[in-house]
Amino acid sequence: MMRSRVASLALAAGLLFSMCGVPAIAQTPTPPGGPGPQGQGPQPGPGGPGGMNQKPKNLKVLPQDMSREQVTAIMRGFTGALGVRCTHCHVGQEGSPQSMDYAADDKDEKLTAREMLKMVRTINTDYVRMASGGDAKADVRCETCHRGRTEPPQPLADILVETASTQGADAAIAKYTQMRSESLEAGQYDFRERTLVGAARRLQEQNASDEAVALLKASIELFPNSADVVASLGMVLLQRGDRGGAQAQFNRALQLDPKNAMAQQGLRRLQGGPAAPGGPPP
Template structure:
């Protein structure tokens, strides 16, 4: 009975999603040609309805519009687009990604014990509405290294303002710590310290941030501030042995 209910729920979900997609794509039907050419991954006999729904799912998954892959001008009718053209490299990249997704779903996932056929990867699985998916800690660290610490901090604030609550980026309490660790590895102590302080602005009792601040200050030669931050760790976690050891070592 439970399995039957699950199947029924899944079917209702599928019908609901399909209905929404059909509602969304209906206005563009008149702008799309009735026959298609230069299809190299999608089946040659794909219906107009299925093609438009597929393309829209790609666009929504990457947070882009048709002109990202196809030759055409933003804001212009789709009837003016040259969909058959291979001029844009993004289109070939899309084909490669489509083939990869097909191989994952039809080949690799089926080899996993207990895998359900209803669970499949798609563009949005990795892209999360980003045209070029990247982890937030990498974005922040690279910005700090290639532009400036101030630019990295502003980048984080801007992304948090725009995307917080969604799933494009991870704004949990460990991400800026990870970005700071990347900077510490390149001996960018000033940048690492700034990112750790930024994290404490949003997560004021993050033990890891205080610990890494202690390490950053210690490595940079500021024993006093290092000890202060390790002591802050102990105020939050009195039994933190690592912080105790670091304080003892710094006081010798």
């Protein structure tokens, strides 16, 4: 690395701030490559509950000279990103500042969070910034994965495939409906019809064709105007050898959207034409 040590320190501090959702204002006034020892930001205000002017004494990843105030700002980012309180990672009693021992490393969650900090820093310095041209707004942050939960949410299609293969398509649709009513606003899952179509396609690939058909039929009720859902059902029926059923679904999809590519392709296949335009000659 050709970068000067001061510049990399500045970059590291900037990364640590940005990854926690804390605006990087503390860094911007410093000219690029400019000097100035790190951690000389705004001095902590007087005391405050929990002793704001007490210097952190057990920082192993964050810069050791960070003030208590700077560390606390990052910590608030952690609680928001994971949807937890300080006591999730630190020993002590919720609501009793005197009982908190922030320096102690007793909790596994704190140790995991430390590894996560290192991971996020590596992702950003070694990979993301290569692609983003150093744009801090593109950096990965705790929130990027965690979305307000201790366990980052799985893709919805994974959940639906898992539920459909173990408990059947009805259970998968029930799960979808329940999750949509509970967490639509949190924005953690993609509830659009493409997720249902993707899950059905994967079930079909896993030879769970009955579940794929049942999932798509239920999806049509949820998205009655989606040509893609109807055409996908046609494709699954075609693969099962139900040519009549497939043709009916392709026609229905074209009524909803005369330009629907999947339905057009399905009809071409039914007529014995090439599977895809430009494909190899039979």
